[in-house]
Amino acid sequence: MRSDYGMVQRLKSEGREPVSCQQGREMMQLIKACHYVECSALIGVLKHVFDEALRIAINPHINQPPHTVCGCLLL
Numbered sequence: 001m002r003s004d005y006g007m008v009q010r011l012k013s014e015g016r017e018p019v020s021c022q023q024g025r026e027m028m029q030l031i032k033a034c035h036y037v038e039c040s041a042l043i044g045v046l047k048h049v050f051d052e053a054l055r056i057a058i059n060p061h062i063n064q065p066p067h068t069v070c071g072c073l074l075l
Helices: 005-013 021-030 046-058
Strands: none
Touching: none
16 A cells, blocks of 8 residues: 555545554554564455464464463454
8 A cells, every 4th residue: 555656645635644564563562462464455465464363373472482472453
């Protein structure tokens, strides 16, 4: 979506902007998420998001230091 000029202009006209990769990673750290995945519902690549959520839910310690457990939060 960030590369779609028309969409970016539409968001700007509404006083909004796409979330940057950096903003996403900062939010990941702020909420102590296990993983960060970018996607766009507009182009239909949500399957990857759910695959990653399932992978982490099955083995939550993959990306976490010892003694840390994470939940699943889709924003």
